[in-house]
Amino acid sequence: MKVTSLPLAAAAAGVALLSTQPATASPLPHQLSFGDSPSLSTTFSLLSSLTSASLDVFTPRLVQTAHDEAPYWGFPHYLRWKGVRFFDVTDHLDANGQDVLLAHSLLSATSNEKKTSSFPSKLSYQKQVGSVHANISESGPRANIAAFTSFTNRYYKSGSGKQSQQWLLAKVKEITSVDENITVEEFEHPWGQNSIIAKIPATDSKAAEENGRIVVGSHQDSVNLIFPYLPAPGADDDGSGTVTQLESLRALLASGWKPSHSNVEFHFYSAEEGGLLGSQAVARSYAESGKKVRAMSQFDMTAFIKAGTNATIGVITDVVSPELTAFNRLLIEGYLDVPWVDTQLGYAGSDHASWTKVGVPSAFSVEATFGDCNLKRIHTTSDTFTHDEYSFEHILRFSRLSSAFIIELAGWGK
Ligand SMILES: [Zn+2]
Structure with missing residues (x-):
């Protein structure tokens, strides 16, 4: 499966996804005001869950996959999918791009x-x-x-x-x-x-x-x-x-x-x-x-x-x-x-x-x-x-x- 088809796989399993919304997901349907159109509110909730989950998966991070390799921008989910082990060092580089942990x-x-x-x-x-x-x-x-x-x-x-x-x-x-x-x-x-x-x-x-x-x-x-x-x-x-x-x-x-x-x-x-x-x-x-x-x-x-x-x-x-x-x-x-x-x-x-x-x-x-x-x-x-x-x-x-x-x-x- 190509990495670009992953959101479709998630949509197919929408029920499971709804029960595992990201911690930062949008409010649940009953908190929104859609009049008496539950199907619209449910659809909105599913779409917003998918959007924030997709944003999460497709946001690049600074990763490092070998000791003697400089960090580069990559996609953690794609690396996992390929079986590549990595440090996500995005939050651990100083102003000069040096790894704070290594220092x-x-x-x-x-x-x-x-x-x-x-x-x-x-x-x-x-x-x-x-x-x-x-x-x-x-x-x-x-x-x-x-x-x-x-x-x-x-x-x-x-x-x-x-x-x-x-x-x-x-x-x-x-x-x-x-x-x-x-x-x-x-x-x-x-x-x-x-x-x-x-x-x-x-x-x-x-x-x-x-x-x-x-x-x-x-x-x-x-x-x-x-x-x-x-x-x-x-x-x-x-x-x-x-x-x-x-x-x-x-x-x-x-x-x-x-x-x-x-x-x-x-x-x-x-x-x-x-x-x-x-x-x-x-x-x-x-x-x-x-x-x-x-x-x-x-x-x-x-x-x-x-x-x-x-x-x-x-x-x-x-x-x-x-x-x-x-x-x-x-x-x-x-x-x-x-x-x-x-x-x-x-x-x-x-x-x-x-x-x-x-x-x-x-x-x-x-x-x-x-x-x-x-x-x-x-x-x-x-x-x-x-x-x-x-x-x-x-x-x-x-x-x-x-x-x-x-x-x-x-x-x-x-
Ligand atoms: Zn493990």
């Missing part, structure tokens, strides 16, 4: 040089990690993925994308309500769907200040490849990473864990599919305000085991920190029941890349080698959790990896 990277690369290569070469918390792993179970992820995929889509500019964010916010607050020291905040974005950040303070605040934060991340938005406001359950991309993190957080807190020497943050990013927009905004804000991050680990697609293949953990080796990635392999060998396999994703593959750009060591674990990932279903209505290749057992492996990453780096406070 931060140069600064932090000199000042943090010693710190960034110091990750453990052996595991130290086997007993504590084991106690958390004993608390990890399928019931939470099953219930959470059913609720999280019940929204028409989680597109970052749609009304249902805002509603799914509100659901996630309430869920994170519910899980963290067991400890009054934990804060849950919305990181506000201008497009409607906010990122969510849960902060768990270390028992030794002085050491935490010195060491910097430990961050684990996933993205909450989903998108339909044909037209972004159409249904997109996103059960794997990235509903799986989202429920992976919810279960990791729940099991850690259920085990009485508190970090000892680093503050820990769970990030649920908005607008990854828009060109890493949410994570870029968060990473830039942290870099500009001098908030130190010691390590960041991303979880994007954790559920799929391709029929006829054995379960593995894909370890992404490009646009990551080699030192932190080596530590990630150590965790997989020490704590999981399946092997790791190195794989590459290309530039701007997921939100970890925003942190790499500002000089924070990042790692990224994924459901398989890139070639065996869920590439046929993602960004379509088929990205559900009800098919044979969607594995909750696999999701739990990543919850174990996330909790082990956190405990081994942030410790266990009394």
Whole structure:
């Protein structure tokens, strides 16, 4: 299908579109005055929805698709459709056209040089990690993925994308309500769907200040490849990473864990599919305000085991920190029941890349080698959790990896 025919595809699915109007869509028919002509008002509403959605899709943005390439004006939806991964850097260039995030990277690369290569070469918390792993179970992820995929889509500019964010916010607050020291905040974005950040303070605040934060991340938005406001359950991309993190957080807190020497943050990013927009905004804000991050680990697609293949953990080796990635392999060998396999994703593959750009060591674990990932279903209505290749057992492996990453780096406070 040519990109120019996309609005027609949307019109054919007008009913679905009406239920997922952009957050900025025109008023609903009953708010307009068309006398007693409901068909005219309904038509007007449909047309205005289509117009604002089409404007959204056909507005060019400054994108970057390779590390050594200058940003250029392109269409994010078309790039997604072609399978090209990209940063949308429109809001992150200075007056001279320089990438503000990269400028931060140069600064932090000199000042943090010693710190960034110091990750453990052996595991130290086997007993504590084991106690958390004993608390990890399928019931939470099953219930959470059913609720999280019940929204028409989680597109970052749609009304249902805002509603799914509100659901996630309430869920994170519910899980963290067991400890009054934990804060849950919305990181506000201008497009409607906010990122969510849960902060768990270390028992030794002085050491935490010195060491910097430990961050684990996933993205909450989903998108339909044909037209972004159409249904997109996103059960794997990235509903799986989202429920992976919810279960990791729940099991850690259920085990009485508190970090000892680093503050820990769970990030649920908005607008990854828009060109890493949410994570870029968060990473830039942290870099500009001098908030130190010691390590960041991303979880994007954790559920799929391709029929006829054995379960593995894909370890992404490009646009990551080699030192932190080596530590990630150590965790997989020490704590999981399946092997790791190195794989590459290309530039701007997921939100970890925003942190790499500002000089924070990042790692990224994924459901398989890139070639065996869920590439046929993602960004379509088929990205559900009800098919044979969607594995909750696999999701739990990543919850174990996330909790082990956190405990081994942030410790266990009394
Ligand atoms: Zn994703």
